[in-house]
Amino acid sequence: MKTITPDRLDQFFSSLEPVWELRLPILLPDGTRVIGSLNDGPLALHGGAVSGKPTAAFFPQQSTLFTVTDGAMQEPPPADRPLFIVGFPPRDLACLRFIDRFFADGWRDDLYFRLRQRATVAGLSGYCGPGGSLISPAGGDCDLEFFWDRSNWLVTAYSETGRKIIAGLPETATPEAAELFLQVPAEFPDKNETLIRHASELLRTNRVPESFWAEIGDRCIACTGCNLACPTCTCFGVQDWRSAKKTERSRMWDSCQLDGFMREAGGHNPLGSEAERTRRRIHHKLAADPQKWGEISCFLCGRCDAVCPTGIGIIAVARELVARFR
Numbered sequence: 668m669k670t671i672t673p674d675r676l677d678q679f680f681s682s683l684e685p686v687w688e689l690r691l692p693i694l695l696p697d698g699t700r701v702i703g704s705l706n707d708g709p710l711a712l713h714g715g716a717v718s719g720k721p722t723a724a725f726f727p728q729q730s731t732l733f734t735v736t737d738g739a740m741q742e743p744p745p746a747d748r749p750l751f752i753v754g755f756p757p758r759d760l761a762c763l764r765f766i767d768r769f770f771a772d773g774w775r776d777d778l779y780f781r782l783r784q785r786a787t788v789a790g791l792s793g794y795c796g797p798g799g800s801l802i803s804p805a806g807g808d809c810d811l812e813f814f815w816d817r818s819n820w821l822v823t824a825y826s827e828t829g830r831k832i833i834a835g836l837p838e839t840a841t842p843e844a845a846e847l848f849l850q851v852p853a854e855f856p857d858k859n860e861t862l863i864r865h866a867s868e869l870l871r872t873n874r875v876p877e878s879f880w881a882e883i884g885d886r887c888i889a890c891t892g893c894n895l896a897c898p899t900c901t902c903f904g905v906q907d908w909r910s911a912k913k914t915e916r917s918r919m920w921d922s923c924q925l926d927g928f929m930r931e932a933g934g935h936n937p938l939g940s941e942a943e944r945t946r947r948r949i950h951h952k953l954a955a956d957p958q959k960w961g962e963i964s965c966f967l968c969g970r971c972d973a974v975c976p977t978g979i980g981i982i983a984v985a986r987e988l989v990a991r992f993r
């Protein structure tokens with residue numbers, strides 16, 4: 668295990684930039700923490716999960732599939748440097764592990780893996796949660812992990828690339844610091860885990876009446892914030908952009924809360940009401956995905972509850988479901 672003192676952190680990351688395309692939590696002028704580059708704002712590793720979809724590094728809001736110019740087709744050029752992305756707390760790493768499975772299933776998604784396979788991912792844990800709260804270490808699911816022990820960052824590598832990145836850092840100064848990291852359980856108990864499991868059971872056993880979804884759907888204003896923020900939302904649409912000489916085909920995030928999400932060319936819409944679309948958003952994560960993938964695809968990152976302007980993020984809906992039908 669290695670150590671890095673807070674005053675050396677900027678220098679450490681800057682030293683990686685000639686080799687790596689670096690993305691890490693930074694602070695925007697409006698106070699928002701997002702994943703960005705050191706040119707976008709000061710480093711901001713403290714504060715827990717960043718705003719926005721962290722998995723956008725591998726599944727961007729818009730990706731060019733190819734362009735056709737004067738009849739000749741071209742794929743986007745490969746990136747010139749590998750990506751080193753820092754800032755995934757364990758719940759975000761669990762989301763990433765889930766979408767890795769999703770994009771590898773059946774037709775392997777080459778656009779996703781082109782970005783994913785060039786990436787080295789660093790987790791973030793320790794007493795760097797909101798207000799200095801403890802984030803338990805992931806203990807894996809990433810190449811290396813930064814753990815804040817309230818004085819220094821303890822850095823552990825889980826892959827060969829991770830070991831190379833931190834090779835120049837000093838070994839952890841005190842055995843007590845290393846012990847601290849090892850003693851924190853590599854799990855993240857949360858009362859919402861029981862809640863979400865109970866809500867999942869209610870949905871899987873069909874114990875939620877349609878009237879409930881009419882009530883919840885009435886509160887949705889279709890702003891799409893929940894889908895745009897969710898690290899495990901993977902739906903997209905395909906769009907062609909045309910000019911006289913050039914056509915560009917892109918794929919872009921879609922939202923299951925929008926009227927056009929499943930509308931067919933003939934006009935029929937299997938999800939024709941906000942009630943059906945809201946039911947689908949929650950049911951998909953808590954009932955359909957456990958059936959297909961063997962696990963609930965919500966890892967309780969909290970983003971949809973934080974962004975929903977009308978209070979119907981997944982945890983809020985699960986709470987209501989359990990209170991009324993269990």
Ligand code: SF4
Nearest residue numbers: 897965966968969971
């Ligand atoms: S809490 Fe919301 S945003 Fe986070 S994984 Fe679950 S559904 Fe997605």
Ligand code: SF4
Nearest residue numbers: 887888890891893975
């Ligand atoms: S964030 Fe809330 S209001 Fe906006 S689309 Fe999602 S559920 Fe609807």
